[in-house]
Amino acid sequence: MNEGTENPVPVLNVTREGAVATIRIDRPPANAVDPAMIEEFLTVLAPLADDPAVRCVVLTGTGRFFVAGADIAVMRDLSDANQAKMRRWIDVQRALERAPKPVVAAMNGHALGGGAELSLACDLRILADNASFGFPEMALGLFPGAGGSQRLPRLVGPHLAKRLMIDGVRLSARRALELGLVDVVVPQEEFAETVAATARTLAAKPTAAIALLKRVVDEGYGLPIEEALAREEKGVQELMRSADAAEGLQAFLDKRPPEFTGR
Numbered sequence: 100m101n102e103g104t105e106n107p108v109p110v111l112n113v114t115r116e117g118a119v120a121t122i123r124i125d126r127p128p129a130n131a132v133d134p135a136m137i138e139e140f141l142t143v144l145a146p147l148a149d150d151p152a153v154r155c156v157v158l159t160g161t162g163r164f165f166v167a168g169a170d171i172a173v174m175r176d177l178s179d180a181n182q183a184k185m186r187r188w189i190d191v192q193r194a195l196e197r198a199p200k201p202v203v204a205a206m207n208g209h210a211l212g213g214g215a216e217l218s219l220a221c222d223l224r225i226l227a228d229n230a231s232f233g234f235p236e237m238a239l240g241l242f243p244g245a246g247g248s249q250r251l252p253r254l255v256g257p258h259l260a261k262r263l264m265i266d267g268v269r270l271s272a273r274r275a276l277e278l279g280l281v282d283v284v285v286p287q288e289e290f291a292e293t294v295a296a297t298a299r300t301l302a303a304k305p306t307a308a309i310a311l312l313k314r315v316v317d318e319g320y321g322l323p324i325e326e327a328l329a330r331e332e333k334g335v336q337e338l339m340r341s342a343d344a345a346e347g348l349q350a351f352l353d354k355r356p357p358e359f360t361g362r
């Protein structure tokens with residue numbers, strides 16, 4: 100791998116297990132983000148988002164790292180052209196947020212800077228208990244300007260968000276959980292199985308309902324309540340036409356478990 104330059108080889112390995120698609124990041128030594136990885140992400144995400152047979156997407160890393168953030172050697176090129184290429188990391192995050200299915204950040208290792216920011220765009224954050232999580236950009240003379248400065252305050256409130264980004268501390272998994280930055284912390288030895296079981300459970304849910312819920316929350320949040328309720332109403336109208344809504348309601352009346360198809 101040429102340090103800090105376009106990757107000559109793919110760094111994302113996509114696998115499928117039933118309705119679950121897993122994107123494994125493998126760009127040694129730290130899964131740091133460069134323009135080629137960003138473009139590869141955008142390329143692999145599109146078909147996974149569009150494929151109705153994919154009902155859950157898992158992002159994970161390799162070894163000690165989930166994603167160590169932007170590749171610092173690449174970031175040294177402060178030219179507008181390079182920064183514009185790197186800033187497409189925002190497009191990756193929006194693709195995750197807009198994916199019409201649950202997206203899981205399975206953080207096997209250090210999730211820092213742009214890596215932690217990526218996870219904030221996911222619907223569930225699972226962190227291995229020996230991994231760290233944080234926004235260390237301040238030590239580099241930067242701030243988490245790849246979505247973090249906007250998503251973190253929405254998650255934990257502006258005061259704690261500013262503190263975490265000014266302090267720039269690498270948090271332990273336990274502390275990240277305490278602060279609500281991640282949803283689940285799992286012992287390393289149980290990590291793979293826990294992620295797989297969680298993804299299977301998510302993939303069996305009414306995917307169309309999850310897609311509509313993600314859309315109405317994303318569109319409505321921060322709007323005046325009347326406008327937000329109008330967005331909700333649009334989603335509900337689609338929801339009540341879904342096959343899974345009919346199946347879920349009927350299954351309850353039949354006193355049997357529902358069999359959702361995701362439509």
Ligand SMILES: CCCCCCCCCCCCC/C=C/C(=O)SCCNC(=O)CCNC(=O)[C@H](O)C(C)(C)COP(=O)(O)OP(=O)(O)OC[C@H]1O[C@@H](n2cnc3c(N)ncnc32)[C@H](O)[C@@H]1OP(=O)(O)O
Pocket residue numbers: 128129131132167168169170171172174182185186188209211212213214235236239241242243244245
């Ligand atoms: C994806 C972001 C897109 C940017 C958008 C651009 C527009 C906006 C710009 C302004 C906003 C910036 C937004 C985001 C910026 C960032 O993400 S900056 C990077 C933030 N991350 C870090 O600061 C983490 C740096 N790494 C470390 O602190 C340590 O590696 C560690 C995590 C504490 C682990 O330490 P240790 O176990 O001692 O391992 P190391 O020896 O340090 O690392 C192993 C090798 O990996 C290399 N490496 C680690 N992190 C990076 C990295 N981020 N970039 C490049 N390389 C990295 C490290 O150099 C080692 O390499 P070798 O020496 O060759 O083994």
